[in-house]
Every structure is written in structure tokens, then in C-alpha cells.
Amino acid sequence: MATAAVSPLRLPTGVSIWNAEKLNKASSDVQSALDGLLDDFGVLSAASQGIRQPMTSSAKFRSSDHRLYVMSDTEGTAGFLKVGSKHLYHYDRKGKVQEIDPVCALDFYVLERCQRQGIGLSLLNAFLDAESVEARMVGWDKPTDKSLGLLSKHYNLTSFVSQPNNFVIFDEHFS
Numbered sequence: 001m002a003t004a005a006v007s008p009l010r011l012p013t014g015v016s017i018w019n020a021e022k023l024n025k026a027s028s029d030v031q032s033a034l035d036g037l038l039d040d041f042g043v044l045s046a047a048s049q050g051i052r053q054p055m056t057s058s059a060k061f062r063s064s065d066h067r068l069y070v071m072s073d074t075e076g077t078a079g080f081l082k083v084g085s086k087h088l089y090h091y092d093r094k095g096k097v098q099e100i101d102p103v104c105a106l107d108f109y110v111l112e113r114c115q116r117q118g119i120g121l122s123l124l125n126a127f128l129d130a131e132s133v134e135a136r137m138v139g140w141d142k143p144t145d146k147s148l149g150l151l152s153k154h155y156n157l158t159s160f161v162s163q164p165n166n167f168v169i170f171d172e173h174f175s
Contacts (some may be wrong), residue, residue: 015126038068041080046108048171049144056082056107061167062120064154066106069130070141071123081123088139090169093161103131104139104167108147120150136172144169 023034035058042054061068066084070077086104089097105127110120128135133156140147148168151157159171 004122013072016070016072016125017126017130018070019066020064020106023062034070037070038078041077041109042107044111045107048109048146049142051142055141056080066142067127067131071110071119071126073114073119074111077111078114078119079123080107081105081127082107083127086139086141086167088163088165088167088169091161091175093162100139100169101171102137102139102169102173103133104141105143106141108143112126115146120147121154124150124154136170140168142166144160 018034023031026034038056038058039054040140042056046052046054064084065133066082069081069083072078073112082105083103084104084106085101087101088104090100091097098153099140104133108120108123110123124135127133128138135151136157138153148158151170157170157172160168161171163169
């Protein structure tokens with residue numbers, strides 16, 4: 001497992017929502033801390049997914065229209081969820097392709113010390129509420145088994161067709 005020292009960033013307890021514009025307007029101390037946090041969490045998330053290159057970094061985030069949901073607890077930052085829209089080609093069970101443009105969970109990670117405490121669920125619920133979207137309508141970029149378990153347990157989402165692009169679109173998206 002990769003190790004990364006998670007940068008200190010003190011935010012109010014709960015979920016805060018960031019985009020590049022909000023980050024660029026923050027104080028230099030907050031910018032520096034959030035940049036470090038994004039880089040650190042990107043490394044940890046990549047390791048948990050078994051991929052070599054992080055999908056999240058401060059440089060990528062600052063040049064995107066993505067939104068970042070950051071959960072802080074009394075000990076500091078506990079997890080994050082990065083979301084954005086994607087144009088996807090989706091193959092159904094019959095092999096027919098459809099083009100869709102869902103809002104997607106692009107990267108999702110909760111520190112190991114914080115897992116199984118409701119932090120991931122709180123992040124997901126904050127995202128779903130803020131973006132007025134149902135979990136079944138979200139595209140999930142290469143979700144881990146833990147993420148799939150969370151979606152199954154709390155949103156009853158289990159059925160999907162594996163895709164060449166590694167995005168999971170649950171069958172309920174189309175019903």
C-alpha cells in the first residue's frame with residue numbers, strides 16, 4: 001500500500017464543496033494545504049484501486065470543471081469525492097451502444113482510519129443533495145469493491161454491465 005502523508009488542512013467539521021474557482025480565491029495557506037491534500041489523497045486513492053497513476057492531483061483539479069467534496073472530522077480531513085460530467089459510450093446487455101452524459105464520481109477515497117464510520121456515505125449524500133441527482137443516475141469511474149458494497153448496501157445498486165471504459169452505470173440508470 002502506498003503511503004502519503006496527508007497534508008494538514010483544517011476545515012470545519014462536515015463536508016465542504018470546492019471547485020477550481022473557489023480554490024483560486026482562497027487564501028494562499030488554504031490553497032497550499034488543499035493542493036497538498038489533493039496530491040496526497042490522489043496517491044492513496046490510486047493505491048487502493050491498484051492503479052499506478054493518481055486520477056486526482058491539484059494540477060488536474062485546478063484546470064478542470066470538477067467539484068470536490070471534502071469531509072473533515074475532529075482529527076482533520078477524512079475523505080474526498082471528486083465529481084464531474086463525462087460523455088460516455090455505454091454498452092447494454094445486448095451489446096447496443098448508447099451515448100450518455102452522466103455526472104460521474106471520478107475519484108472517491110476515505111482514509112483507512114475513517115472507513116466504516118459513515119464518512120463515505122456522508123460524502124455521497126452531500127454530493128447527491130448538492131447536485132440534485134439520484135445515486136442510480138451517477139456514473140462511477142472504476143469503483144473499488146468497498147465502493148460497490150457501499151452502493152449496494154445504502155442505495156440498493158448492484159446490477160451493471162462491465163464496460164471497456166471501466167465506468168459503472170447501474171441498470172437502474174435506464175429505468
